[in-house]
Amino acid sequence: MKRTDFYWLRLVGTGLWFLVFGLVTFVLGFMVLPLIRLVTPNRQRRMLRSRAVLGAGMRSFIHGVSDLRFIEYEFIGREKLGRPGQLIVANHPTLIDVCFLLGFVPTASCIVKAGHFRNLITRGAVIGAAYIPNAPTEEMIHAAEAALQAGETLLMFPEGTRTVPGRPLTMQRGAANVALRAARVLTPVYISCEPSTLSKNLPWYRIPPSRPKWTLRVGDDIDLAAYRGVPLPIASRRLHSDLAGLFGGATQVRD
Amino acid sequence: MKSREEIFQTVRTALIELFELEAPIVVPEARFDDDLEIDSIDAVDLIDHLSRIFDRRVSPRDFRSVRTVQDLIDTIERLQPQ
Numbered sequence: 001m002k003r004t005d006f007y008w009l010r011l012v013g014t015g016l017w018f019l020v021f022g023l024v025t026f027v028l029g030f031m032v033l034p035l036i037r038l039v040t041p042n043r044q045r046r047m048l049r050s051r052a053v054l055g056a057g058m059r060s061f062i063h064g065v066s067d068l069r070f071i072e073y074e075f076i077g078r079e080k081l082g083r084p085g086q087l088i089v090a091n092h093p094t095l096i097d098v099c100f101l102l103g104f105v106p107t108a109s110c111i112v113k114a115g116h117f118r119n120l121i122t123r124g125a126v127i128g129a130a131y132i133p134n135a136p137t138e139e140m141i142h143a144a145e146a147a148l149q150a151g152e153t154l155l156m157f158p159e160g161t162r163t164v165p166g167r168p169l170t171m172q173r174g175a176a177n178v179a180l181r182a183a184r185v186l187t188p189v190y191i192s193c194e195p196s197t198l199s200k201n202l203p204w205y206r207i208p209p210s211r212p213k214w215t216l217r218v219g220d221d222i223d224l225a226a227y228r229g230v231p232l233p234i235a236s237r238r239l240h241s242d243l244a245g246l247f248g249g250a251t252q253v254r255d
Numbered sequence: 256m257k258s259r260e261e262i263f264q265t266v267r268t269a270l271i272e273l274f275e276l277e278a279p280i281v282v283p284e285a286r287f288d289d290d291l292e293i294d295s296i297d298a299v300d301l302i303d304h305l306s307r308i309f310d311r312r313v314s315p316r317d318f319r320s321v322r323t324v325q326d327l328i329d330t331i332e333r334l335q336p337q
Contacts, residue, residue: 136295136315137295137296137298137299138295138298138299138302138315139315141296141299142299172296173294173296174296177296177299177300231272231273231300231304232273232300232304233273233274233297233300233301234273234274234275236296236300
């Protein structure tokens with residue numbers, strides 16, 4: 001395919017932005033968030049301040065790459081996100097999905113890869129913001145339950161990792177389980193990126209021939225009452241299979 | 256203090272109710288992963304459920320080495336007040 005939309009400029013720009021992103025995460029995690037910890041003894045306020053700082057960072061990143069026309073995006077129904085006790089579930093086609101969601105819903109907590117709690121660059125950030133590691137399973141589920149019960153908004157990517165283009169979307173049952181345990185409201189967000197970029201099987205420099213566009217569409221709340229009245233494992237299997245159908249139908253995964 | 260047999264009956268009832276298992280396959284030798292197809296998320300639900308019934312606060316760490324129904328019964332027996 002013909003390379004358009006200032007391909008070489010976008011390539012160099014994308015590389016630079018990755019460098020900036022890594023540096024900023026490091027500076028936030030090692031300097032800004034420890035400083036916040038120092039001046040904010042109250043745990044609740046410390047968590048919210050840390051999330052506000054990280055959210056602002058991710059929002060600036062998205063604004064930066066879209067103002068420079070490396071990407072385009074459309075976020076439909078954003079105002080429906082961020083309610084107390086809301087569990088947000090989203091599919092995960094690209095590396096920067098989390099930047100859109102936590103950037104624009106900065107009060108939210110998020111289930112993140114346990115490895116980020118060991119990685120030197122991301123460690124400070126995820127601990128400061130009191131995000132929840134995805135392993136071990138029982139700790140993840142109980143921590144997610146507690147966060148929702150405390151009225152936090154929680155973000156989960158039920159696939160656990162990015163979708164490999166061309167392969168069917170496979171989700172873990174944890175999201176359905178947590179939803180039925182503690183969510184006041186369950187809201188799906190459908191993410192797509194056209195043409196596909198920053199996906200699981202591609203290095204960052206394989207940028208698409210034309211400028212990629214992200215579309216994030218907030219779906220209708222899912223009625224949890226419909227799943228009550230049977231034991232949790234049975235209910236969570238039903239909700240899980242409905243969620244898989246919903247995401248499978250709403251997002252076409254392509255090569 | 257419940258007897259081993261009582262604990263077994265309680266665990267068995269829980270497994271049948273929660274996971275819609277057929278009664279004959281829930282035997283002490285049954286392995287959770289292979290025979291009963293109980294995964295790590297199910298295990299959290301099961302332990303939460305049993306800890307409510309036995310009115311014990313348990314740590315997931317107590318169940319790390321549980322592989323079979325018999326292991327679970329032994330663990331619950333051990334956690335009971337003497």
